[in-house]
Amino acid sequence: MSEKPLPLDGNSAAGLLSELFAVEITGASITCDGCHHAAPIGAARLYGGRMGAVFRCAHCENVVVRLVRTPEGYWLEMKGARSLFVQARGD
Amino acid sequence: MLATEKVQPTRKLPWRTATVREIIEETPRVRSLSLDIPDWPGHRPGQHVDIRLTSDDGYQAQRSYSIASAPEAAELLVTVERIEEGEVSPYLSSEVIVGDKFELRGPIGGHFVWSAFMTEPLFLVAGGSGVAPLMAMLRHRAAAGNKNPALLVYSSRSFDDIIYRKELAALAARSDGLKVVHTLTRQQPAGWTGEKKRIDPEMLSRVGFSPKEQPRIFICGPTQLVESAARALIELGHDAGLIKTERFGPTGA
Amino acid sequence: MSEPPVSRGFRGKQRSSDHAARTPPGQHLVNDFPVLSAGPTPRIDLVKWRFALTDGHNKFAEWDWEQFNALPQTKIKTDIHCVTTWSKLDTEWRGVTFDDLLAAAGLDEAPTPFALMHCYGGYTTNVPVEDMLEGKAMVATRFAGEELDPEHGGPARLVVPHLYFWKSAKWIQRIEFTETDTPGFWEELGYHIYGDPWREQRYAGD
Numbered sequence: 165m166s167e168k169p170l171p172l173d174g175n176s177a178a179g180l181l182s183e184l185f186a187v188e189i190t191g192a193s194i195t196c197d198g199c200h201h202a203a204p205i206g207a208a209r210l211y212g213g214r215m216g217a218v219f220r221c222a223h224c225e226n227v228v229v230r231l232v233r234t235p236e237g238y239w240l241e242m243k244g245a246r247s248l249f250v251q252a253r254g255d
Numbered sequence: 256m257l258a259t260e261k262v263q264p265t266r267k268l269p270w271r272t273a274t275v276r277e278i279i280e281e282t283p284r285v286r287s288l289s290l291d292i293p294d295w296p297g298h299r300p301g302q303h304v305d306i307r308l309t310s311d312d313g314y315q316a317q318r319s320y321s322i323a324s325a326p327e328a329a330e331l332l333v334t335v336e337r338i339e340e341g342e343v344s345p346y347l348s349s350e351v352i353v354g355d356k357f358e359l360r361g362p363i364g365g366h367f368v369w370s371a372f373m374t375e376p377l378f379l380v381a382g383g384s385g386v387a388p389l390m391a392m393l394r395h396r397a398a399a400g401n402k403n404p405a406l407l408v409y410s411s412r413s414f415d416d417i418i419y420r421k422e423l424a425a426l427a428a429r430s431d432g433l434k435v436v437h438t439l440t441r442q443q444p445a446g447w448t449g450e451k452k453r454i455d456p457e458m459l460s461r462v463g464f465s466p467k468e469q470p471r472i473f474i475c476g477p478t479q480l481v482e483s484a485a486r487a488l489i490e491l492g493h494d495a496g497l498i499k500t501e502r503f504g505p506t507g508a
Numbered sequence: 509m510s511e512p513p514v515s516r517g518f519r520g521k522q523r524s525s526d527h528a529a530r531t532p533p534g535q536h537l538v539n540d541f542p543v544l545s546a547g548p549t550p551r552i553d554l555v556k557w558r559f560a561l562t563d564g565h566n567k568f569a570e571w572d573w574e575q576f577n578a579l580p581q582t583k584i585k586t587d588i589h590c591v592t593t594w595s596k597l598d599t600e601w602r603g604v605t606f607d608d609l610l611a612a613a614g615l616d617e618a619p620t621p622f623a624l625m626h627c628y629g630g631y632t633t634n635v636p637v638e639d640m641l642e643g644k645a646m647v648a649t650r651f652a653g654e655e656l657d658p659e660h661g662g663p664a665r666l667v668v669p670h671l672y673f674w675k676s677a678k679w680i681q682r683i684e685f686t687e688t689d690t691p692g693f694w695e696e697l698g699y700h701i702y703g704d705p706w707r708e709q710r711y712a713g714d
Contacts, residue, residue, distance in 0.1 A: 171478070171548070172502045176319060178364035179305040182268045188365035206366025207499070213544045214592040215674065215694060225548055227630075232698045234711040239698035272513055308515040315512070316520055340540075342520055350517045357515045 175206035177217040180231060184238050187250055194219075195246040198226030202249075205229070270307060271295070273359040275351055276330060281418045285384055286348060287323060287334045292359060295331060298322055300391040301368040301473065301501075304333065304361030308343055318343035321475070321501070322362065323387040323419075325394035334387040334418065367473065367501045371399035375471050376464045379407040380454060380484045382476025385503050386418050389475055393433065397426055405433045406470075408462060410454050410480065413442040436462050454480060456487035466492035475501040527597060530587055532705035535595040541660065542594055546693060549658050550628040550679050557663055559647065561613050563620060563685040569613030573663065579604045579612050582646060586669040588676070589705040601667050603648030606640035609683075620685040624692060625666055625677040633677050633692035634701070635668055637685070644670060647680060672703040672710070 178190045190206035201223035208228060212218035216232035221244075232239040242248070277289040300322075307317040318341065324332035337348040351357075369377065369392045377396065379389040386409055396405060411417045417437060427435040438450035438458070450458060464470040472493060474484050481502045489495050521536040531537060560570040571579070583602045589595045610618060618637040625633050639645065645668040649656055656662035661678030668675050674694050695701050700709040708714060 173367070173500055175303075175364045175366045175501060178303070178366075179268070179319065179360065182363060191365035203496075204366045206364065209548075211545055211547050215544060215546075215699075216697060218546045220547060227547070230697055232694075234698040236698075236711065236713060241697055270512070307512070308518045308520070309512045310518050310520045311514050314520040316518075346515070346518050355516055356513045357518075358512055 171209040171211050171220070173206060174204070174208035174210050174219050176210050177219070177231070178206070180217055180233060181205070183233070184231070184240065189250070191251070193249040194228055195249075196221035196224060196226050196228050197244050197246040199224040200246065268360050268363070270358040270360045272356050273306075273331075275353050275355045278351070278353060279332075281334065282416050284337045284416065285334060285418050287332050288347065288351065290331045290333065290359070292331055296362070297326055298331075298362035298391075299326065299365075299368040299370065300395040301388045301499075302362035302364045302391075303388070304331075304359050304363060306333070306343060306347070307358040307360075308346060309358070316342040319363070320347075321388035321391070323390045323394075325391060325398045327395065327398040334384060334390075336384040367475075367499050369395075369471060369473060371396050371401040373471055374403055376403060376468050377405040378464050378470035378472045379405070379409075380459075380472070380474040380476075380480075380488075381407065381409045382454070382480035383411065383416070383503075384418060385474075385476030385480070385501070387475075388501060389473055390419050390422075392473065393423075393426055396433070397429065397431070400431075402431045404464070404468075404470075406463060407433070407435045408438070408454060408459065409435065410438045410440055410476070413439055414444045414447070434462075454484050454487075456490060459484065459487050460491050463488075463491075466494070469494065469497060472498040473501075474498065476503060478502040521593070530597060531595055532589055533708050534710075535589055535593055535705065538594040538596055541596060541599075542590070542592075543659050544590065544592065544674075545659070545678070546631055547629050551658070552628055552663055552679065554663060559664060559680065560682045561609060561615075561685070562682055568615060568619075569609075571612075576604065576647075576664070577649070580608045582608070582643075584643075584646065584667075584669075586667075588667075588669050588673050591672040591674055591699070591703070591705075591710050595705075599669075600652050601646065601648040602650040603646040603664065603667065605643055606645045606647075607643065609647065618685060620687050622686045622689045624684045624686050624690045625680055626682040626684060627677050628679040628681050631677060631679070631693050633675050634686075634690050634695060635666075635671065635675055636689065636702070639671065640668060644668065670704070672700075672705055674699065675703055 175190045181189045193202050195202040208219040219229040228244045230241040273290040273292045276291045279287040303319045303321045309315050320333040323334045335348045338344050381389050423435050443451050474481050481500045554573045557573045561568040582605050585600050587597045648667045649664045666677045666680050
């Protein structure tokens with residue numbers, strides 16, 4: 165019958181993220197504002213299905229990032245993230 | 256008032272037109288499409304692509320697929336399972352014939368990736384068609400001549416459901432440090448002496464690397480398998496930071 | 509921009525002509541009941557479950573599970589429409605209408621023109637009060653004759669079927685009356701503040 169609302173991994177949303185960020189962002193480390201756990205965006209829990217990407221901390225389930233693509237553009241919200249660390253390219 | 260500038264989507268990641276060059280029947284339920292993509296920039300093992308279909312009245316549907324081929328291969332392979340629900344998978348697994356075209360963008364993702372330059376043991380856990388991105392890693396490992404210890408623990412329903420069965424056997428026969436452990440959870444052929452239970456902590460600790468060896472761990476498959484395997488490996492003492500997961504699940508309603 | 513190539517033989521979801529009069533623009537019919545969640549399904553102990561009507565200062569009423577089930581129960585049969593383009597016809601719900609909730613709380617009328625739904629798990633969504641009156645909305649505890657499955661919002665969810673289904677908040681905990689129309693979880697991230705499927709109000713600006 166119905167599909168379970170199981171989360172996916174953050175890396176599943178890499179295509180959507182790549183439309184917005186100039187760097188490959190799923191490898192970037194994001195620190196949850198709720199529990200201070202730091203982990204790559206690709207390792208976050210992904211919810212929201214076709215409505216949008218809701219990234220939740222894999223440690224405490226707090227929402228760290230939300231990203232919605234509408235016909236007009238992109239809505240990004242990150243108030244659940246304390247910081248985002250993107251490693252400099254080694255070239 | 257500030258002028259707003261429109262975001263320029265997909266400048267880095269354009270939609271390209273892929274042409275189906277060959278269709279490989281992997282199992283009764285699974286097939287691989289070999290794709291020709293002009294100006295393909297190359298990929299890393301574990302990355303995926305987005306495939307977008309367009310109907311004659313302009314309707315579009317999109318879904319992500321793991322890349323199953325090594326970066327060294329000439330053509331890109333995606334492996335598709337026949338599933339009832341959804342729009343893209345039924346089309347790709349049943350409708351598509353050689354010569355068909357559709358849009359594709361990628362490679363995508365920088366988290367669930369492995370390179371043959373990595374010298375730690377490679378510990379792969381797969382369920383069903385979740386083996387696809389792990390196969391890209393094993394094909395890359397063989398092509399690059401990496402001989403560091405590697406292990407694939409692969410759960411299939413039955414012997415006939417094992418995807419890439421012959422190629423996996425050939426890879427394991429190279430004596431280059433790769434071991435493949437199959438478990439057949441629903442049906443086993445006569446005389447089967449291998450594993451037949453679901454992947455569990457006991458199996459992972461018996462056949463897997465010790466946490467002391469600090470293997471790089473990649474788990475891909477249905478959500479339930481991924482979560483139970485990841486939990487088991489953490490309980491066995493593996494560093495959660497070295498475990499990367501990719502759940503194959505419904506994209507959601 | 510060049511036209512994308514047509515994928516030979518790809519039809520996509522059936523845009524059925526049957527029931528066309530009941531299918532809003534851009535929607536297709538489904539027989540199953542897809543699940544869409546912004547987070548994990550909360551596990552709610554019925555002993556601890558509470559549902560309340562509040563505003564910024566007051567709690568007008570609060571019910572526990574037993575008290576809630578003792579309120580007048582209404583059955584409805586209605587079509588539902590998800591913004592992700594599926595619609596499902598003739599769904600059957602049972603629960604307490606918003607009108608009966610107001611009456612049970614001793615309110616002759618709602619204290620403000622708008623409401624914000626608050627849910628177990630943190631989800632929120634906004635609905636004008638007028639869109640919940642006269643039988644247009646209920647807090648449902650049963651679906652198709654059965655207890656409402658947790659994945660579909662059980663123990664209790666709002667059902668306001670004439671708006672896109674994200675307005676029908678799962679795992680509802682509290683209806684907060686607000687003076688202004690306050691965007692909820694999806695509305696503050698580009699989705700339409702009202703969400704009428706017949707006017708295809710999917711996104712802000714539609």
